[in-house]
Amino acid sequence: MTDHLRLDLDDYLPYLVHRVGSALAARFTAETLARHDLSIAMWRVLAALSANGEQRQIDLAAMTSIDVSTLSRLVTRLVRRRLAIRRRSKSNSREVVVQLSPAGRALVERLIPVARNLEDTAIAGVSRKDLAVAKRLLRRMHGNMAGQP
Amino acid sequence: MTDHLRLDLDDYLPYLVHRVGSALAARFTAETLARHDLSIAMWRVLAALSANGEQRQIDLAAMTSIDVSTLSRLVTRLVRRRLAIRRRSKSNSREVVVQLSPAGRALVERLIPVARNLEDTAIAGVSRKDLAVAKRLLRRMHGNMAGQP
DNA sequence: TTACAACAGTTGCATTGGCAAGTAAACTGA
């Protein structure tokens, strides 16, 4: 068969990215999130809230790559579990602002060191320089995708 | 707040990886797969079959990061659509072997150039050398995760 | 051999997820 009709997955970037993403999510879920009864999606939302402070749901959705409708329900669950607070924006009453509750903040702060640890495990044996190159490339790729979503 | 309790997402590798993976999947789905009525998961299975030939479902599941039960049903759908063939293994009758049908192969061969194209778009402006570094790192990360799943 | 464990796959069940349609608020411009 001619070569351009074959795809070597081990050299195909989308495959490599997806595989690593899945492995990271699976590990973090099994080793850490499960015992707190959190899904990986919940963790992403909590981490985004922690990193960027209170946000509208639409911004959270963009940050976490979660669909807005899914996110709406997810926030409902987080609120029910008293990990997040949702309120109507003062300045624009069609918007909703989500923020961490004290309990949510405490939980995230306990999880962040564990998350860092997993990252360290994942990149064991990689030079600081190569790591920087890879991060730059991933940011670049994301930028390149931003054209028409 | 002390620094180790904060997480800068734009510098956190699992976040960068997940974000890029989602963007790639969303683009490929919207621009290409949708018109063939394929999900991203179906594409991954077809691509894995194309790259590695006929396989047991358990191997396919590992290749695609799809749960075995989900994969079982997914293959059923592919078979119904005459894109794949499933048969009991001769040598070991508890195993099942999945392979592309001629129609499935034809479809994959039409999609592969498009997939390559998307990869090229994603890595536009990246040097060959940096790309190689990033791919090595992603393979390494996956290896580092393989410890206890 | 034969009991027991490990393996491959499938299915039941409940949860989750995404799309499309709906609600309500805030712009827009003529």
Place this chain on the structure above:
DNA sequence: TCAGTTTACTTGCCAATGCAACTGTTGTAA
């Protein structure tokens, strides 16, 4: 100023997913 559009969010519906339980097969070791 007010009809039409856009924006932010929610909800109904159904497909897809994941876990656990189950079936059947193969491997193991006494």
